[in-house]
Amino acid sequence: MEQTSHSLLDLLSINLVLRQTAPYLPISSLLAVSRVNRAFQALVNTHPEAWRHLDLSRAKSATIDTSPIDAGGISWRAERMDEALTEDDFYSGPLRGIFSRLHNKGVLQFIHTLILDGLSVPADLVREIIAEDRFSVRILSLRDCKHLNHTKLQQVLRYAVRPGRSDGSPKLRGLYVFGHKDNPRTLVMKDEPSTRPAPGHPTGVLATEGAQIGAEWNSRSSAILDESLPDSDQQRWYSRTGRTLIRPTNEWADTLYACQGIIAFDAVLCKGPRHDIARTTSGDYLPPRMASIALGPSGCETCGRSPEGPAIFRHSQEDALPLLAPPPTHSSTLRASQRPEPDPETAEFPPLFTRCEDCLRGRWCERCNRWWCEACYAEPISRTAQPSIPQIPTSSSSTTPTPYVQSVEWGGPGPAPSGPATAGGGAPVKVYSKLCVEHCLVGEMMMSADGFWG
Numbered sequence: 345m346e347q348t349s350h351s352l353l354d355l356l357s358i359n360l361v362l363r364q365t366a367p368y369l370p371i372s373s374l375l376a377v378s379r380v381n382r383a384f385q386a387l388v389n390t391h392p393e394a395w396r397h398l399d400l401s402r403a404k405s406a407t408i409d410t411s412p413i414d415a416g417g418i419s420w421r422a423e424r425m426d427e428a429l430t431e432d433d434f435y436s437g438p439l440r441g442i443f444s445r446l447h448n449k450g451v452l453q454f455i456h457t458l459i460l461d462g463l464s465v466p467a468d469l470v471r472e473i474i475a476e477d478r479f480s481v482r483i484l485s486l487r488d489c490k491h492l493n494h495t496k497l498q499q500v501l502r503y504a505v506r507p508g509r510s511d512g513s514p515k516l517r518g519l520y521v522f523g524h525k526d527n528p529r530t531l532v533m534k535d536e537p538s539t540r541p542a543p544g545h546p547t548g549v550l551a552t553e554g555a556q557i558g559a560e561w562n563s564r565s566s567a568i569l570d571e572s573l574p575d576s577d578q579q580r581w582y583s584r585t586g587r588t589l590i591r592p593t594n595e596w597a598d599t600l601y602a603c604q605g606i607i608a609f610d611a612v613l614c615k616g617p618r619h620d621i622a623r624t625t626s627g628d629y630l631p632p633r634m635a636s637i638a639l640g641p642s643g644c645e646t647c648g649r650s651p652e653g654p655a656i657f658r659h660s661q662e663d664a665l666p667l668l669a670p671p672p673t674h675s676s677t678l679r680a681s682q683r684p685e686p687d688p689e690t691a692e693f694p695p696l697f698t699r700c701e702d703c704l705r706g707r708w709c710e711r712c713n714r715w716w717c718e719a720c721y722a723e724p725i726s727r728t729a730q731p732s733i734p735q736i737p738t739s740s741s742s743t744t745p746t747p748y749v750q751s752v753e754w755g756g757p758g759p760a761p762s763g764p765a766t767a768g769g770g771a772p773v774k775v776y777s778k779l780c781v782e783h784c785l786v787g788e789m790m791m792s793a794d795g796f797w798g
């Protein structure tokens with residue numbers, strides 16, 4: 345037994361081994377390891393790698409636990425509230441307790457990646473994490489947090505990046521707040537799916553503390569394999585998925601703008617030419633907006649590019665790339681958080697085309713997500729002017745869109761679009777009623793004409 349204990353200690357004392365294993369341990373297991381003996385205690389309490397990546401989202405002590413019949417925790421809360429306690433203090437309680445204990449152990453400073461997804465995290469607690477010297481968090485994940493007031497959070501962030509802030513502050517480099525917390529993808533084992541226990545509910549022999557640690561390590565190493573699969577968050581941003589953000593508010597856009605070059609997010613600002621006053625007229629200028637539409641890697645349907653160019657990892661500025669979820673386990677750098685998987689054949693990183701909805705109005709098909717850039721497709725003179733409805737092509741002309749495209753014209757400003765369908769000096773309509781004329785609108789009209797929808 346003594347021999348085994350020494351061997352494990354020797355193994356964990358290797359920096360690389362601790363770096364690879366510690367992030368997969370819940371805080372309870374990490375503390376259990378530190379209680380084995382003085383040597384383990386010294387290892388866990390003094391080694392930064394043991395605490396660098398801390399995921400508290402599944403820690404029971406971090407949650408406000410209420411019984412199922414006490415919906416919303418009203419009576420639980422009433423029993424514990426005292427008059428001096430503010431609402432934020434109350435909901436911060438469990439996490440403040442954990443942070444206080446970790447600070448007393450001297451390990452709070454070692455946490456560089458902190459995951460608080462789904463927990464009660466009032467904005468005031470975020471302010472402490474960002475502003476107080478006892479924290480050194482670089483990557484913070486606050487997805488689907490409860491009691492997190494986004495307006496207050498925006499104020500906290502804008503204060504953190506204010507001109508005149510102290511040198512080296514804030515330490516925070518990346519914030520996950522827009523995406524949804526992960527499904528337990530990293531806990532899924534590849535074998536025996538029907539017999540595996542539910543995450544967080546060990547049974548039988550697994551219920552002993554030592555066995556739990558071993559089983560945890562085994563299942564986590566299996567999870568490493570799962571993590572090498574294509575990342576769904578990468579698909580969300582880099583594929584032609586359309587809307588990626590549900591609530592892209594202008595207040596958040598202003599906050600991202602203020603944080604540019606200092607704190608990056610799991611969302612980016614639209615870089616379309618209309619947001620750059622040097623590249624557009626004052627009438628067309630748009631204030632900062634969040635890029636909420638993922639347009640895929642192929643660019644504009646006509647030219648394959650965009651006026652602003654795609655964002656590409658290693659070539660573009662940090663604020664042009666979204667953080668990809670989940671936060672990486674073995675690194676706490678912004679670069680690792682933004683790195684998409686390269687193309688397996690070319691080893692090149694994928695180009696990211698993403699825009700705000702205002703920039704895509706009238707030039708993006710909401711069904712197939714094809715789009716046409718400003719250089720290739722002129723906008724209508726009046727956004728409110730409705731062109732006549734395109735005619736339904738006959739079956740013989742269904743593969744050549746020119747005849748019905750010619751029936752809809754508007755004279756747009758800007759360069760004449762390329763393509764075969766320009767007629768009568770006007771631009772052919774590419775998008776009508778939020779559908780691309782060539783593919784989706786025609787298909788819909790054909791189905792309608794065939795009586796599909798009555």
Ligand SMILES: [Zn+2]
Pocket residue numbers: 644645646647648649650716717718719720721
């Ligand atoms: Zn184009």
Ligand SMILES: [Zn+2]
Pocket residue numbers: 614615616618619630633699700701702703704
């Ligand atoms: Zn835009």
Ligand SMILES: [Zn+2]
Pocket residue numbers: 709710711712713714779780783784785
């Ligand atoms: Zn379409």
